[in-house]
Amino acid sequence: MRQHKSAILALVITAALAGCSPAEQAGQGQQQPPQEVGIMTVQSQPLTLTTELPGRVQAFLEAQIRPQVSGVLLKRLFTEGGNVDAGQSLYQIDPAPYEAALASAEASLAKANADARSTELTYKRYQKLVKTNYVSQQDLDQAEATYKQALASIKEAEAQVKTAKINLNYTDVKSPISGRIGISAVTAGALVTANQTQELVRVQQLDPIYVDLTQSSAAIQALRTKMAQGNLKQSEGAEVSVTLEDGSTYPIKGKIEYSEVYVNESTGSVTLRAVIPNPDGTLLPGMYVRAEVSTGEDSNAILVPQKGVSRDAKGNASVMVVSSDNKVEVRPVTTGEAVGNQWRITSGLKVGDKVILDGLQKVRPGAPVTTVDASKQQ
Structure with a gap:
């Protein structure tokens, strides 16, 4: 009986193998073909x-405009948000007090020149008289000192005139650079002070x-x-x-x-x-x-x-x-x-x-x- 079952199993296996094609039997022992890939060759x-x-x-350049003298602002001379040139007038401060100060300084200079001329003549005259003993050496020395003091007074008066002119020029507030100007922080009639903390306006070179x-x-x-x-x-x-x-x-x-x-x-x-x-x-x-x-x-x-x-x-x-x-x-x-x-x-x-x-x-x-x-x- 066992021999009969073994024979039947052998026949089944043989039939199964016979059902496979030759190509399928050969494929069971072969590898798949190489896969295709896209590559780049490295270059430098x-x-x-x-x-x-x-x-x-x-901003490339920026100027914060502040007054350098005190006074009442008479008018604004620019268009806000526009472009201005270096040296262009922006504000006008009331110049009357500074014009008066300049006139006073010029008068003081004239007086100093007149005093110097008078003391110069006295000094030169004493130089001649001291040789004839009509004046003493002490009088001559005093005349010389007075003349030199008069010359110093001229220099002082000239400095006062120069200062008065500078202050008068500062009443015309100008832009130091060319560029675009911003919004004015003050209007006509405002009282401004020299070197105040608040800027009047800002100019920027862009x-x-x-x-x-x-x-x-x-x-x-x-x-x-x-x-x-x-x-x-x-x-x-x-x-x-x-x-x-x-x-x-x-x-x-x-x-x-x-x-x-x-x-x-x-x-x-x-x-x-x-x-x-x-x-x-x-x-x-x-x-x-x-x-x-x-x-x-x-x-x-x-x-x-x-x-x-x-x-x-x-x-x-x-x-x-x-x-x-x-x-x-x-x-x-x-x-x-x-x-x-x-x-x-x-x-x-x-x-x-x-x-x-x-x-x-x-x-x-x-x-x-x-x-x-x-x-x-x-």
Whole structure:
């Protein structure tokens, strides 16, 4: 009975094997064909590195107009919000008291000149008479002293006249610079005092204009370290491109003029000052902007599209490359700045490496692949 069951089982197995085609039997022992992936061949290129910094717009020149003499303001001589030239009259302070002071000083000068003339004649006459003993030497000395005092009085009177003229000129309040003038803080009839705390008005030169940017001291130190190691070189004439508050790009580029020599203790940052042409007055003092600043040049930069770089849970970056025997390898890399939709690779890749960009989800390390050029599609 057992022999009969064994024979039946053998016949069933034989029939099952006979039902498989020869191609299916052969396929059970073969591997799948290599997967096709899109790759880019790593190349180096010169690259100007940039960083985006926050900043505030500041006037190139600013004059806070205050009176230098006291008096009643007779009239305002400018249009608020308009442009004024250097030396243009802005206000007129009542000149009458200062005209009277000038007249008094000129009279004092005339009197001093007359007194000096009189004492001069006396002194010269005594010089002749002392030889004939009609006057004593003491009288001559006294005449000389009186004459010299009269000469000193002339100089004092001349200084008073000069001061009176200066004060009279100060009644005509003028702009020391050319620029755009703001809103007047006083009106005609107001009493103003010399060197008062409150400014009368403010004049600002807006073309060109400053943009003060802040950058952390740590970032500046890291940049200097890279330059010292030869990884980067100083960018000539660092250019600045400004983005306005509404996200639009200001059409004219400027340049960094200088940076502060100390670090702000409260913020740990350093101020960089850029000069930007502003012919249309688009940039106004106090505006918040963001600026893209050239920080250095990498003469052999390696760029890889961001989609070709993956990161693990700790943020470590890696790429998949195709080895010389057309197999997939995982290559750890170090990324630098983002340049558009690409990462600048600072270590881990060399010129000639083949980085996989397309088909990453279909391959595993060690798998054989065939390649097509995908770099032209990026």
